[in-house]
Amino acid sequence: MKDLGQVDLHPNNFGPDFQWGVSTAAYQIEGAHDIDGKGLSIWDVFTSRRGKVKNNQHGQVACDFYNCFENDIRYVRDLNIPNFRFSVSWPRIMPTGRYPVNQPGIDYYNRVIDFCLECGIEPWLTLYHWDLPQALELKGGWTNREIIDWFSDYTELCVKSFGDRVKNWMVMNEPSVFTGAGYFLGIHAPGKTGLKNFLPAIHHVTLSTSAAGRILKNILPEAKVGTTFSCSHIEPNTSSSRDLAAAKRVDALLNRTFIEPVLGLGYPMEDLPVLRRLEKYIKAGDEALMPFDFDFIGLQNYTREIVKSSFFTPYVWASLVKAEKRNVPITEMKWEVYPPSIYHIIKKFNAYPQIRKIIITENGAAFTDELKDAEVRDIERTDYIRENLKYVLKAKDEGCKVDGYFVWTLTDNFEWAEGYHPRFGLIYVDFETQERVIKHSGLWYKSFLKQKTR
């Protein structure tokens, strides 16, 4: 096992096939919320409800990527980043979530894809990054089992429209976050709460994920098909048996509930007993439909969580010890800066023999950025990325099947319920003028990637 000090951070040391990239998501950057026939998404509706997002901000304009995409993709090229991950907004191409198709929406993504290729950048497409068509939400959204068919039709449309040029696909972005925050806690769109929404959403997302995987592979056998999961390294607050058991439940909820059924292991009901209530939604034959053999699994990691047992939190009987109370360095999101987390996560998922390949499809941090003399000296973000990369390389050097790293994110953007305040970008955005300034972290990533010679 290598010490971190012995890790030589050079892109060549990650191997010739390692995929370097940057990630984005439609609602967070595109704006153009009602242009060219686009339908409403649940985020358009959620952000229009007062008090749901900090300062009542919304993504109506965001980074205006819809109009500025050429400019921003040129930045990707100029930063020497070979892979660009973006998502398709379902209501932009299917305004009601179902047929008929909105051709201007398809044309727009064709322009984005073509421009990436013209710039020598490989497009990586995510099918679902949280902006469900509102028309489908009115029918229950992810709680309605019919969504498996709706999502399958949408997937097929994307594959048939873009599959001649897009070789790398991701089905879902972080199911635990969009179901947990959107259908249990109500702090993200569509703002639903409780187990009665959360449990059916879990099961329908699982079935939709594997259904979409099958559609993709049937139509495009050569494509690289993956799906992404949010994951955090979990540690118990003390070594008491109660905290250990609490940590196990939280780990099952945050890190295992969505991936294990896809890997053919079923839901982790033993370790998180509340999941037994999923049985109500599982129909005969579902178990065979849940697994799908993805070419890669996208892991998205930002921090670690410290867990203690709690009698006040139903179902998991556990709570997170806030980083602010632990006297540790934190980001603007109040998440602990703890780069070893990514190493532990890679090790943990590497141990599943069913996973063929791991790609870190998101990693990054929000810090208070100051634009001064046309520069943003974001030393903390640069350090964060550099340290995280060292841990990725350490895991790789130890034989883990990790084969890619995508920074979250290209430009500062709409950070969901937090609005525009936490800035995660490699590029600073003045949201009044839409001017961009490459931050020092962006310049660092650029010079780092420039060293790649094989």
Ligand code: BGC
């Ligand atoms: C999501 C992104 C989000 C980022 C930072 C991930 O959970 O995929 O959409 O902006 O983390 O919070």
